[in-house]
Amino acid sequence: xxxxxxxxxxxxxxxxxxxxxxxxxxxVLEHQQIKTTVARAKELRxxxxxxITLGKRGDLAARRRALxxxxxxxxxxxxxxxxxxxxxxxxxxxxRIIRIANxxxxxxxxxxxxxxxxxxxxxxxxxxxxxxxxxxxxxxxKKVLEEVAEKVEAETASDAEAEPESEAAPQExxxxxxxxxxxxx
Numbered sequence: 219x220x221x222x223x224x225x226x227x228x229x230x231x232x233x234x235x236x237x238x239x240x241x242x243x244x245x246v247l248e249h250q251q252i253k254t255t256v257a258r259a260k261e262l263r264x265x266x267x268x269x270i271t272l273g274k275r276g277d278l279a280a281r282r283r284a285l286x287x288x289x290x291x292x293x294x295x296x297x298x299x300x301x302x303x304x305x306x307x308x309x310x311x312x313x314r315i316i317r318i319a320n321x322x323x324x325x326x327x328x329x330x331x332x333x334x335x336x337x338x339x340x341x342x343x344x345x346x347x348x349x350x351x352x353x354x355x356x357x358x359x360k361k362v363l364e365e366v367a368e369k370v371e372a373e374t375a376s377d378a379e380a381e382p383e384s385e386a387a388p389q390e391x392x393x394x395x396x397x398x399x400x401x402x403x
Contacts, residue, residue, distance in 0.1 A: 317329050
């Protein structure tokens with residue numbers, strides 16, 4: 219039975235899971251966005267929101283509690299400096315998950331996990347309408363979402379193309395030429 223076992227196991231042992239989440243939180247605090255799987259992104263929201271709330275408090279006890287999770291000085295500086303100021307009036311919802319294309323190797327659902335209001339936030343310029351939402355607003359945000367997904371896919375594709383070409387050239391030279399039709403031998 220699976221009683222009282224909340225959260226996702228993510229296919230790893232508990233110690234590995236804690237370490238992975240700590241590293242991911244540190245990376246998000248440093249770079250303001252990361253690319254990961256959807257399941258990991260959903261699990262990442264809870265510890266990150268707690269840390270940003272500690273950053274907003276800003277006292278010594280909050281710094282010590284945050285230091286037990288965060289791994290680098292740069293991330294701590296960001297957390298208690300820039301992010302604390304940015305989210306001082308915001309009660310929650312500090313992050314956004316944008317789904318992008320599936321991973322090529324195993325087909326895992328990938329997501330772009332980013333902090334709201336970051337400098338590279340594509341949705342930062344959009345303002346919510348004061349009254350009821352109109353149908354056109356949804357289409358506009360969908361366009362931005364598609365543009366972000368295309369940019370990430372293009373970056374991933376360019377990275378993937380750059381690596382195999384450098385490795386593939388020596389392997390092709392080593393292979394003997396074989397006829398395309400096996401009956402023509």
